[in-house]
Amino acid sequence: MRRIITATVLNQSGVLNRLTGLLTKRQFNIESITVGHSDDPGISKITIVVQVEDDRKLEQLLKQLHKQIDVLKVKDLTDMALVARELALIKVITTPDTRSEIKVIIEPFRAAIIDVSLENVTIEVTGDNEKVEALIELLRPYGIKEISRTGLTAMPRGTQKTVYNLNQFSII
Amino acid sequence: MKASWVADEEKSKVQMMSGADMLMEALEKEGVDVLFGYPGGAVLPIYDALYKKNIRHILTRHEQGAIHAAQGFARVTGKAGVVIATSGPGATNLVTGIADAMIDSLPLVIFTGQVATSVIGTDAFQEADIVGVTMPITKHNYQVRRVEDLPGIVQEAFHIAQTGRPGPVLVDIPKDISTALGAFSTPKEVTLPGYQPTVMPNLLQVKRLADAIATAKKPVILAGAGVLFAGAENEILTLAEQHRIPVANTLLGLGSFPSDHPLFLGMAGMHGTYAANIALHECDLLIGIGARFDDRLTGDLNHFAKKAAVAHIDIDPAEIGKNVETLIPIVGCAKHTVSALLRESTSSGDTTEWVYHLSELKSSYPLWYKKDGETLKPQRLLEIIHEETKGEAVITTDVGQHQMWTAQYYGFSKPNRWVTSGGLGTMGFGFPAAIGAKIGNPELPVVAVTGDGGFQMTLQELSVLQELKLPVIIVIVNNQSLGMVRQWQEIFYEERYSQSLIPVQPDFVKLAAAYGIDAAVVTTEEDAKVKLANALESNSPFLLDCRVTSDENVYPMIAPGKGIHQMIGVKP
Numbered sequence: 001m002r003r004i005i006t007a008t009v010l011n012q013s014g015v016l017n018r019l020t021g022l023l024t025k026r027q028f029n030i031e032s033i034t035v036g037h038s039d040d041p042g043i044s045k046i047t048i049v050v051q052v053e054d055d056r057k058l059e060q061l062l063k064q065l066h067k068q069i070d071v072l073k074v075k076d077l078t079d080m081a082l083v084a085r086e087l088a089l090i091k092v093i094t095t096p097d098t099r100s101e102i103k104v105i106i107e108p109f110r111a112a113i114i115d116v117s118l119e120n121v122t123i124e125v126t127g128d129n130e131k132v133e134a135l136i137e138l139l140r141p142y143g144i145k146e147i148s149r150t151g152l153t154a155m156p157r158g159t160q161k162t163v164y165n166l167n168q169f170s171i172i
Numbered sequence: 173m174k175a176s177w178v179a180d181e182e183k184s185k186v187q188m189m190s191g192a193d194m195l196m197e198a199l200e201k202e203g204v205d206v207l208f209g210y211p212g213g214a215v216l217p218i219y220d221a222l223y224k225k226n227i228r229h230i231l232t233r234h235e236q237g238a239i240h241a242a243q244g245f246a247r248v249t250g251k252a253g254v255v256i257a258t259s260g261p262g263a264t265n266l267v268t269g270i271a272d273a274m275i276d277s278l279p280l281v282i283f284t285g286q287v288a289t290s291v292i293g294t295d296a297f298q299e300a301d302i303v304g305v306t307m308p309i310t311k312h313n314y315q316v317r318r319v320e321d322l323p324g325i326v327q328e329a330f331h332i333a334q335t336g337r338p339g340p341v342l343v344d345i346p347k348d349i350s351t352a353l354g355a356f357s358t359p360k361e362v363t364l365p366g367y368q369p370t371v372m373p374n375l376l377q378v379k380r381l382a383d384a385i386a387t388a389k390k391p392v393i394l395a396g397a398g399v400l401f402a403g404a405e406n407e408i409l410t411l412a413e414q415h416r417i418p419v420a421n422t423l424l425g426l427g428s429f430p431s432d433h434p435l436f437l438g439m440a441g442m443h444g445t446y447a448a449n450i451a452l453h454e455c456d457l458l459i460g461i462g463a464r465f466d467d468r469l470t471g472d473l474n475h476f477a478k479k480a481a482v483a484h485i486d487i488d489p490a491e492i493g494k495n496v497e498t499l500i501p502i503v504g505c506a507k508h509t510v511s512a513l514l515r516e517s518t519s520s521g522d523t524t525e526w527v528y529h530l531s532e533l534k535s536s537y538p539l540w541y542k543k544d545g546e547t548l549k550p551q552r553l554l555e556i557i558h559e560e561t562k563g564e565a566v567i568t569t570d571v572g573q574h575q576m577w578t579a580q581y582y583g584f585s586k587p588n589r590w591v592t593s594g595g596l597g598t599m600g601f602g603f604p605a606a607i608g609a610k611i612g613n614p615e616l617p618v619v620a621v622t623g624d625g626g627f628q629m630t631l632q633e634l635s636v637l638q639e640l641k642l643p644v645i646i647v648i649v650n651n652q653s654l655g656m657v658r659q660w661q662e663i664f665y666e667e668r669y670s671q672s673l674i675p676v677q678p679d680f681v682k683l684a685a686a687y688g689i690d691a692a693v694v695t696t697e698e699d700a701k702v703k704l705a706n707a708l709e710s711n712s713p714f715l716l717d718c719r720v721t722s723d724e725n726v727y728p729m730i731a732p733g734k735g736i737h738q739m740i741g742v743k744p
Contacts, residue, residue, distance in 0.1 A: 010366060013315075018307055025308050056493060063490035069312045069332060072366045 002031065003058060004084060004154050007046045007065055008073040011037070015070045019046065022068065028052060028061055032086075032151030043072070047153045077154055081161055084154035088132045089114075090123045093143035102142065109135045120145055128152075191319045192221035192350040195283070198326035198358065199227060204254050206230065206245070206611060208238040212258025213298060214285025217350035219256075230611065230640070233632040235262050237604040239269025240630065243278050244608030247591045248566055250401070252279040252333045253608060259285040260298030263344075264305065268598055270340050271309040275595030276424060277397065279338035281329045286315065288348040303344050311339030316346065319354035331362040336369030337488040338401055369487060373504030373512055380500050381459070381483045382517035388457035388481075390526045391417045394440065397424035397594075398462015398486060402506035405429070405587050408461065411510055415520035418530050420448035422463045424594040427584035437530060438539075441469040442730045443576040446537035446742045447530050449730070452477055453737040460484045462506045465495040466595065475735025485509045539580050540744050541724070546696075550574065550649050550720040553700055554581035557619060557647065560704045565589065565617040568606040570626030571597035573655035576726040578621050589616070600629030606644045607636055617645070617708055624650040624677060634687040637713040645707045646715040648680060651722040659725045664732075680717040691715035 009015045016035055023030055031049040038045050052058045058076070065074045077084075092102060102121060103113065111125035125135050129152065136147065189197070195218060199207075206228040211219045222229060232238040235257045242253025257266050263284040273280045287296040303315045312332050314325050322345070329341040385391060395408055405428050412419050412435050419429045420440040429436055438445030440452055449471075452458065458480040463469070465484075470476040476496060483500035484492045492501040502509055541551040554577050557565070563583055568591040569575040575592055584590050591609050593601040606620035627648050637644055649655075657672040684691035690707075694700045694716050707714035727741030 013317075014303065014307070017304070021307050056497075060490065060494055067488070067490050069364060069367045 001052060001054075001058075002078070003050055003052055004077045004082070004152065005048045005050060005062070005065070006075050006077060006154065007048065007071055008038070009044050009046060009068075010070040010072065011042050011044045012070050015044070016046065018068060018070065019048075019065065022064055023048075023050065023061075026060070026064060028057075034151045034153045036153070047151075049152050075156075077156055081157040081159070082154050083157055084128055084152050085126055086129060086132060086150050086152045087124065087126045088136070088147060088149045090125065090136060090139060090144060091120050091146040092123060092139050093120050093145055098142055102139070105138050106135065111135060187356050188353050189356055190217065190221065190350065191316070191322050191345065191352055191354065192217040194319065194322045194354065194356050195326065195345070195350070196221045196225045196227065197356055198323045199254065200225070201323075201358070202326070202330045203251075207254050207256055208232060208242045208245070208608065209256030210235050210238055210258070210262060211256075212262045212285060214259035214287060214347045215256060215262075215283075215345075215350070217347065218283070218285065218345070221350075230607070230636065232604065232607075233635050234630065235265035236268055236600065237607075237630055237633040237636070239266045239273070239280070239282070240598075240601050240604035241608030241611070241633075242280055243269060243273055243276075243601075244568060244591050244605030245612040246273075246278045246280060246608075247605070248588050248609045249612040250279075250403075250588070251612075252281045252330055255280060255282045257282070257284050258298065259287055259302070259347075260300045262298075263302035264300050267305065267309070268596075270306055270342065272593055272596040272598045272601065273340040274309045274311065276593070277338050277401065278340065279333040280340040281326075281333050282340060282342045284342060284344050285350075286344045286346040289317070289346045290348065292346065302342065306342050309340075310342050311337075313342040313344070315344040316349050319349050319352040320357070322349065322354070323356055323358045327358050328362050328364065332364070332367065336367070337398075370489070370503045371487070371505045371508055373485070373502045373509040375512065375516070377500060377502045378509065378512045378516050381502065381513060384457050384481055384483060384500060385415055385417070385459075385517050386519045386521060388521045389523060390455045391415070391457040391459065391521070391523060392437075392451045392455040393417050393419045394422065394452065394458060394460045394463050395419055395425045395428045396422040396461065396463025397428075399425060399428040399506045400462075400587050402462065402487075402508075403587070404461075404505075404507035404510055407507055407510035407514065409433075410514060414514070415517065416523045416527055417459070417520075418451055418527060420444070420451055422466070422469055423579055423592065424590075425463060426579060427587045427590045430585045431583040432585060434531065435527070437534060439579050440736075441466075442471070443580065443726050443728065445534070445539060445580075446728055446739060447534040449736045449739060450533055451530050453735070455480045458482045460486075460496075461510065462486060464491045467495070470495065471730045471734055471736040471738075475737060537742050540727070542744060547721045548694065548696055548700060548718060550577050550651065550724055551581050552697055553647070553649065553718055553720060554578055554621070556697065556700045556704060557621070558582050560701065560708060561617050561619065565619050566591060566606075566609045566613060567619050567621060568592065568602040568609055569621045570599050570602040570623055571656075572599070572623050572626065573651070573659065573724070573726050574621050574623045574649035576656075577649070580726075599623075599626040601626070603627060603646060604630050604633045606646070607633060607642060610642050610644050617643070619645045619647055621647045621649060623655060624648055624652060624674060625654045628678075631683070634684065634689055634715075638688045642713060643711045644713055645704070647704075648715070648717050649720055650677070650680070650717055651720050651724065652677060653722055655724075656726070662725065680715060684715040689713045689715055691717065694718040
């Protein structure tokens, strides 16, 4: 199953290496991983999208991440109300005929053209995985030259549904 | 470098000193009085600073020897073993020992030299990314980037190594950091927001366990090394006696419960006793304490404690539920948790029948070997070592047949006298570990039981024995083969002994003589008794080349992939 996990970590050199090494060593398959500063420059936030087999593997993953000295907090967001976004840059081959057509296609996605040349345009799109995938599929017939994606970053929504079924793990 | 005093505007006085001097200062602050190490280019400033200090340094003849010695030291003293090695090859030679300490939770603080910061990352002479290399096999590691950080890092390193679940911590020090000048300062206390080990247990969970004990008819305690790290032997003894609960040990937990106690079932696991393994198979309540349910203990998990409610007490939350599904998880230190449990649990279930059943098994299916009265049986050799040392000695081993025979036949009754490579199973561990154990506990006799294979992996440390005149007795259980490999080939590979027989051996007696160490060949039981007694008497280094029968196997045994109840070789 696919889980979205965030880790709040001290911004020390090698922390990302430590976490990815840990996941590799214990055979967790990372789908995407993103890192960036939090509002405190000494603290970074890592969002990991990972495939795990079952609840026991998931519990093990959370505990092992938590065990790292530089990790302050680990949270499994999957079952929470959350906002999750990824960004993709898509370079599409264009002709003068197709350029306006593409503009129409990307509009409902609230994507934007951020670079134009004679042969192609570069489109920026932000959203969840499905939205990005959907746009890419629509653009594919025109000829995609290059795609660059960031992977997912996420946080829980300000308001959570009153009842949600979180597994109780015995971390403490 | 001469330390100079300079005035600081804000504080009263700050001492400026080099990184190397800071390291020595910080080590003294931690109460370190012995280091194990090997010098080299990148640690020259550190060794120069050491020259001016009154800290004992044991120069081993290989870095692997240094780290295994530090492990032996840590195991018998409970304090962190401290190791220094140079950059590149010096650092990489430590890797086996670091991995060994990690899996067996031994506290170590390892200092490696590193090339100067200006050339890190350029594949400089003797450069290796040891921080990257050791990331998966250390509890934590550091590279010092600013000289001012060094004392604080050392303080943190000792704190991390010795608290919670102990483990190795590596500090990599670039050469220019050792020579750079800075102000020495350490915070009063270590503050690590991401590292707060849970020592005190959750009392609700403790209560649940107390309730389970009150109704259990077939409870069993599995005591592991965590009991020894916490010093909880007395608590476990009280718990077992108060509620009449039989006790099994893991390999590394040996010594945490008296081996001659009527409630003791022996070691459990692949080469454990029949009674201990059947107890784990049939129990209705399994109380694992400071044990990590290693696959060599559990056998096939589908058959492990299937009828039992499993309670697991461990200071490392990640160990709970890792291998065995746990009904009552308790995170906490063994000593505090069992103390709390003793306060909480007032009634016990009726275990009379269970205890009787297991003691029947214990006497009906004891450990056995065929005695022929002529040749020297390895099992008998271990019994003789027990008799001659009155079970008081610190015993170290490598991995393999001799290790299992020691675990089965030595009979450990006191804590912290059993030093073995459990999780990693490192050949070459036992002899250097014995050196460290003797330095850590000079009062007790120390016997290194090794195989003829393992001894040849680290025998250069004979030189240390000779230099320090350390009264360590080396007992080579010489069966002219890599015994456990040979045993597996015999049982599972139709006796195809591929590369496991070593018919041509060095003359170990002459070899010892070359190092100036007394030695003797032992061929009979009588021989073993007399020569061992002499060796113990002599209070000097001694090597005994014990020529045991070469076709002996370790029984009983759980074959790989089999359940804990499917033992072979239970009866002769």
